[in-house]
Amino acid sequence: MRKEIRRAAVLGAGVMGSGIAAHLANAGIPVLMLDIVPPKFTDDDAKMGLTETDPRFRNKFALGGLDGIKKSKPAALYSKRFLPLIEVGNFEDDWAKLAECDWIVEVVVERLDIKQKVFARLEEVRKPGAIVSSNTSGLSIKGMTEGRSDDFNKHFLVTHFFNPVRYMKLLELVAGEETSSEILDFFTSFGRFRLGKGIVFGKDTPNFVGNRIGVYGIVSTLRHMMEMDYQVDEVDAITGPAMGHPGSATFGTSDLVGIDVMAHVINTIAEGCPDDEELDLFTVPDFVKAMIADGALGRKTKDKGGFTGIRKNPDGSKTTLVIDWKIGERREKTSYKYPSLGKAKKTHDVRKRIKDLVEADDRAGAFAWALLRDTLAYTSRRVGEISDTLVDIDNALKWGFNWALGPFETWDALGVATALERMKAAGVEPAPWVDEMLAAGHESFYIESAEGRQIYDPTTKAYVKEPKPDSFMVLLQIKMDEKKIVFGNQSASLVDIGDGIACIEFHSTLQPKLNPVDEYITEVMTKGVEIAERDFRGLVIHHQGENFCAGANLLMILEAVQANQWALLDEMIQVFQGLTTGLRKASVPVITAPFGFTFGGGCEITMGGDRVCAAAESYIGLVEVGVGVIPAGGGCLFMLERVLEGVDEPILSQIPFIRIAFENIGMAKVATSGEEARDRKFLRPFDKVEVNRDQQLWTAKRMAMAMADEGYQPPLPKTYNLPGKEGLATLEMMLFNMKLTHWSSSYDEKVATHLGRILTGGDTTINEPVSEQAILDLEREAFLSLCGEPMTQDRIKYMLVNNKPLRN
Template identity: 40%
Template sequence: MSATINKVCVIGAGTMGAGIAAQVANAGVPVLLLDIVPKDGGNRNAIAEGAVAGMLKTDPAPFMSTRAAKLVETGNIEDHLGKIAECDWVIEAVIERLDIKQALYARIEEVKRPGTAVSSNTSTIPLAHLVEGRSDAFKRDFLITHFFNPPRYMRLLEIVAGPDSDPAVVDKVQAFADVAMGKTVVRAKDTPGFIANRIGTLWIQLGINEAMDRGLTVEEADAVAGKPMGVPKTGIFGLVDLVGIDLMPHLKASLTGTLAKDDPYQAIARDIPLIEKMIADGYTGRKGKGGFYRVNREKGKQLEAIDLASGAYRPKAKVTGVSGAAAKGDLRALVETKGKLGDYAWALMSGTLAYAASLVPDAADDVVAIDDAMRLGYNWKAGPFEMIDKLGAQYFAERLSAEGKPVPALLTLAGDRAFYRVENGKRQFLGRDGEYHDIVRPEGVLRLADFKLSAKPLLKNASAALWDVGDGVACLEFTGKMNALDGEVMKLIGQAIPLVAQGYKAMIVYNDADSFSAGANLGLAIFAVNIAAWSEIEKLVAGGQMAYKALKYAPFPVVSAPAGMAIGGGCEILLNSDAVQAHAELYTGLVECGVGLIPGWGGCGEMLDRARNAPGMPKGPMPAVAKVFETISTATVSKSAQQAKELMFLRPEDGITMNRDRLLHDAKRKALSLVEGYKPPEPPTFRLPGESGHTGLNMAAEGFHKRGMATDYDMVVSDALATVLSGGDADTVDIVTEADLLTLERQNFMRLVRDKRTVARIEQMLETGKPLRN
């Protein structure tokens, strides 16, 4: 049996199967995508080929780079099934019909190698039924791998092993899915709906039922069952619109047909005439003509919501909802809110959390698996047991009992204890034996939050902190809102460098947040502008330049480890690092032109240095300058870490980590690999095109202006950028130093920040999050 997975086959090129194939390709692994031969003849590979072509046009994109698509080999089941012999893992993602799946497995068994894993992406058919009639050898290689849609962006993978599954085969698949595909794997039991969909389907059904029974509007229900509960702002009805209303009857039929008759879901499952009519009329959600919400284009794109009683659409109402602590995530305050909104919150939460508590050990071995599944599969901020801890397990049990509702055994076992606690610097969970057990991370999984349980920061202020993460490595963390960068961050960098130089080998720049940094704190900037504190603004720009160059030329390696958004100043810190270990989902770029500014913390010079040394870049002063001008002036942001390499925000040798939970570990390893013989880089010098280059860049921008692709003020901003990138008054024979470019950056930044049109752009960005085209 192969201990590694070098090639994968996915059978079924529908939305899910094609998405799984794309994620395998994103991992850099060849994948064979097969589907049936079309009935109309012609191209026998048309279905699989069409799926790949469609994904290249889809937004959000299933592929992290167009290069990944080249790793997908397409074919059909009739002609190419024999190629399964080349594969180490076969994933079946065909229609949810047992007879079709079983017939396919019979054919797979004839051609696969012993030890090649075979898995089904089913979420409705028990594993025992799937392998019925197959050989013992096939059963040893079989498991269920339940991905969530879209496979690139949803981190959860539920794995179900059968009683005959070879643990080595299951472990091989799990390791590949974890490290290569970036999945957080949760082991589930072979029960209907597994974990996430079983709880999630009950939550949705209960949410719809209770809203209709209690006379709530869809807006009121979603205002409660959204941010206040720590679940996505779509709430219940918005979520159903997103995933498709027509999916609801299928989920209901699947669970009612397979769950035990006394399962709590059976008592709430009901046919809803309104939903049946909506589906019949094509109102299946966002993919249809609308759903519980719709955009009425005949009325000027008016947002509308459906009336749950009459089925008629009306203008979407603004709902006050809950307030105070309840609106800010205090679950006890939420369920104790007087009136129908508080009653709805309690009915929904009590039913859902009690159900989740009843599923240990039926659906999962412990509370951690349940919580992980709901956080990752449904994007809840806290899992069910973490939510019970917020309510108080004893409070929750007593209130259930007072209402005559069953109290799950696990709640009774907990008593007045929490399901999670921190003991001796370790996070622990309450087991079914009534004892607490350490939460053990898989090898290679490291989180800054774990260090914080038992350590104090080496340095800390209002916007940043420095931590010891072991092995002689320090970690610089941003801590402000959206990890925005300000003078406090720069101050702490200045304090950190001598401290790290004295007692540590290397430093990494990392945080556990969803986004690395949203760049400079625009709120502080606009405040300073409004009081004409120009010297303070220039001081912040100069301080940022000084701090970033101090990092670049520190006597130890600096490795940045970004995930999510890293824009503006967040991108510039990557550019000034010795190396980057990025999460695959990295959205980075120099976006300052969008708010009427230019990069001010060294981004222009660093991009020029990369561009002129990029493979294939023509020689001479102008090609690299033109390329950087195009990238920065259009505020281009990468849609993945791989694309960030193509845009030169990352170097070719920078690392990419697929699993977010492994990013800190990988960054630390990269930093340590640079320690031996480390020497800071030499400051670069440039020969730039000067006035002639400046004119050429402005002419290119004018072409966009004439075609209506650039506004009048875009021309002013791009002129300032062109001034910097061309070297100002320099001539091609002059040497332009890094310090010269920093001065040009600072001067032109200050010229723009004083312009009222830049102020208007910043204000709109702060108010709406959208750029102003002035």
């Protein structure tokens, strides 16, 4: 019988418990979130009109978790539509409801005795075959399940999520000695394809995989900082993006997680790993103990801060402070300008960036090498203890700590033999299997090929194929067969991805993180559609970089304006409009597959396809007003198409529908998930949201194949009955009120008036159908007019310099 999880329960409504409950709701699974009944009825409870039997009192902690979900920033839910899927209750009144659940995950306090009691109670009501898991970060499975039945243990495993649950890709699965292989296989598939997680298999050791190496990195950083005489802000300048790590770096991340939590996981390893060869390193430094004693725990203690903090000045400005670990007092943050860090900021290729940094002859290079050297060696010694595969360890650090490269991928980037020689010269010894690998003539941990990636296996002393589902298509590997690259340039390529489907891939060399639309992307898209119509049966627009497309190339637009090249700018707009609207005019189906930042022109490309396959973590919006212009690549047309769907005849007032488009564009609203993009009409009801980005290309390809198999025909052109000047007058009244209440500036009003004229159809009436081309012409006219305005030019310049909008 096919196993399903139709209803789940979360035991514990704290930060992690509520996060897991929210993400189960994101997956469309009804979830019961329980917590304990408050131990004491307080005067405050009485003042609120509660009684000890009132569900609002008895469910107080669970309701607090639900309130946290509602208020969470960034949002824990993909859409508020999913909130009704979460039911709350308490451990006493609602325990029997657990018998209805197919999966029950425990997220109570990290104490073995409490978890044992919870599981003993749970076995009394759990139905046979229901999966039970713990979100523990270090307690042993054997200890937690002592005394439980065979069926309970057979269906028990650790499901270790990372916080925030929605956004952190990592899910560590740890099976016990009695866990059924069928249950582990089922949950692996469920975690990947229903929850969208990256699965790492760990062993039943303290802190499992990610935290074991990640925490070593923290304690090693602390030791090197003190021994080499560095400061907190100096270290964070080195251990952030320059080393392929998040911008919060070491101490900013610790502040985010909580310094008390950091100390706890350090102590967990110290207590649970007595045979670790670097056991003495897992000690919380005295200055950190003093911070915890003083209540300086990081971001959650705003007044006292943590390693870093904010001081509000009398003039309203803010000053960033950092702890001086030598004296235990805070001082103003210093900016460190080492040559290697300056070079790192200009280096897009993370492999080259890290290699250049650790080879640099300055303080940043010295610290980076010492830290990386010790971390790589320590990680090599953990293979077999915490995980059997190098790729699981690498993925744990990438998915759980947002490293750009895992430890072994980083070592490959440095050159395994070269780095090993430097390590040994410093008296650092990695695991013996690394020497054996090199001695056998194997020069790297990974080998990339068109057939897939291979990983060195220290047990068999040979390379094995990376285990991954067939649906996880990798463009980099596909393109290793050069015959698959049909056409391309420095910013984009047309790639044959098999089964008669081609993919237009963006890969800007100048701005690879954002992939703004430039003449090279335009060239490949134009040529790509032409080739697809001739040689393929479907087309996908997708790539596997950091962000889909953050809009137009603003610098190119500004340069054209400053050079008075209005005819060129007009031509560029017409070409781009023809490109986005032409996607649906092609004789083959076009599926757009966005993810990450999908702004402006990227949003217009997305909406121009026949169908959209958006990643769950897609941030989609028409944000052009932020730089003083309006969407001119079909964005206004596509929004009208969506909000007026089904309104095929003139009606008394279309303003309520048009207002949705007007607010989306005029207020630069950005959907913060694929599902919210559906709520805001950027996606349509029949568009797909894919929860696992690794599977997105495969899903989009199948969508194109299905449309082709059905006998694709391009949609017919549409006309729209729009209210013209009468409708614009209504929008202008709304704009006047916004300016009066200081929601917008006079120039915002001017930009939005241009937008209103487009969305209401220009010089028309409700009974005169407006063509798609007429709306495109209005877009182009407004865009060019606004580009000629000095205040728009100021907004564009400010955005280019400061990467944020100017309100003028």
